[in-house]
Amino acid sequence: MTNAFDRRSFLALAGAAGLSSLTSACATGPAGTGPRVVVVGGGFGGATAAKYLRRLDPSLRVTLVERSTRFITCPFSNSVIGGFRSLEANTFGYEGLRGHGVEVIHAEVTNIDAAARLVVLQGGEKLPYDKLVLSPGIDIKWGAQGYSEADAELAPHAWKAGPQTLLLRRQLEAMPDGGVVVMSIPANPYRCPPGPYERASLIAHYLKTRKPRSKLLLLDAKDSFSKQPLFIEGWDALYKGLIEWVPLSKDGKVTQVDAKRLTVETEFGTRHKADVLNYIPGQTAGGIVIAAGLADSSGWVPVVPQTFQSVKAPDIYVVGDATSAAPQPKSGFAANSQAKVAAAAIVASLRGQPAPDPIWMNTCYSLLSPDYGITVAGVYRVINGKIADVPGSGGISPKGASAMFRGLEASYAESWYANITQDIWG
Ligand SMILES: Cc1cc2nc3c(=O)[nH]c(=O)nc-3n(C[C@H](O)[C@H](O)[C@H](O)COP(=O)(O)OP(=O)(O)OC[C@H]3O[C@@H](n4cnc5c(N)ncnc54)[C@H](O)[C@@H]3O)c2cc1C
Incomplete structure (x- = not known):
């Protein structure tokens, strides 16, 4: 379901600005020799951005920096806690992205020098970029209400x-x-x-x-x-x-x-x-965007709605949970959708073209038991300069639905997960 959904929205946004030629390429080979885009964070937003940058323009040199060698998804982690799914079923590697010509480096990013356009890794190595995508997710507000990192073990x-x-x-x-x-x-x-x-x-x-x-x-x-x-x-x-x-x-x-x-x-x-x-x-944006001075006093990163560029640094695009993008929720689906919009905006910018007019999608499935699912869906555009719900779109599952209906929604949740994880890490 997600692939069809995302492909439609992706073609819509590429088509809206006359960029449909961008979608024809499908890079699977080695890294390009063109402009260099560095992506920080190999989760829902970052891995999507890396893959779709290469798909949109195989000439790009795309480097993904992620601290872990395996990514474990939060979606479906509640099923692990509920005792009817393994953590391994929620775990993905980066071989798929390498196959798309993305250079994957496993390292901690400790700083960003926006003026010099450099990403600094732990150990001091510096990666230059023409464009940078940050999708570091969230960090915990340690210390608030007396809850420390050590307490999390109890x-x-x-x-x-x-x-x-x-x-x-x-x-x-x-x-x-x-x-x-x-x-x-x-x-x-x-x-x-x-x-x-x-x-x-x-x-x-x-x-x-x-x-x-x-x-x-x-x-x-x-x-x-x-x-x-x-x-x-x-x-x-x-x-x-x-x-x-x-x-x-x-x-x-x-x-x-x-x-x-x-x-x-x-x-x-x-x-x-x-x-x-x-x-x-309580949570804030992932620490690296705070260290880079991109977050505001809310602890989240304000972005230009049409492109997800940081309002403070135009060559830096921030997607996913780290952003203030309401009414879009902080979800994996939204991060995936935002990353595609940012990728298209980056390719357009590097070609001196205007950014496409984007459409974002989100569907959040929730399981109440292994065979009882419910959903909320939303479609968003830029309206009067702000991200807004498209009037008349989206909605939630009906109340009073039959057990069969809830069972079907639970199975759609499984298909959504299979599709989106394939779309991102496949
Ligand atoms: C219990 C639970 C259930 C959920 N269920 C759903 C669901 O059903 N559907 C849905 O759409 N969403 C769901 N979500 C939300 C979803 O997990 C997040 O919205 C999504 O992961 C956000 O993507 P992201 O790219 O912003 O961050 P992430 O996916 O967390 O990726 C961030 C990555 O950046 C890396 N990173 C961060 N800082 C650095 C650094 N300095 N150097 C190197 N690497 C770094 C991290 O290691 C991480 O891999 C759920 C969340 C939870 C907690």
């Missing part, structure tokens, strides 16, 4: 997939039947708006099937959330009495975490003791 956030995902899973397995799982959910904006509620659903699925006397308490720093009517309907149908959601106005905001005692304290002084504590902290 009360995992699991908001970056990998060892944290497995730690939370193991803690749930070790918890006795009758235990209390507490999840703390941050205020907006954060990575993947419906993600905490999908996680709650799949933890509830595990508890219902394996530890039915247990309880799940959701302490939320807001009063409403993505796809709320659908989640509430599903929880009533599947997990009645098991999940308790406490919104901001009912004292849901956690103000202090004591990871050693697995205790949290809320705004009005209520203390909650957990057997398993999943604390999802």
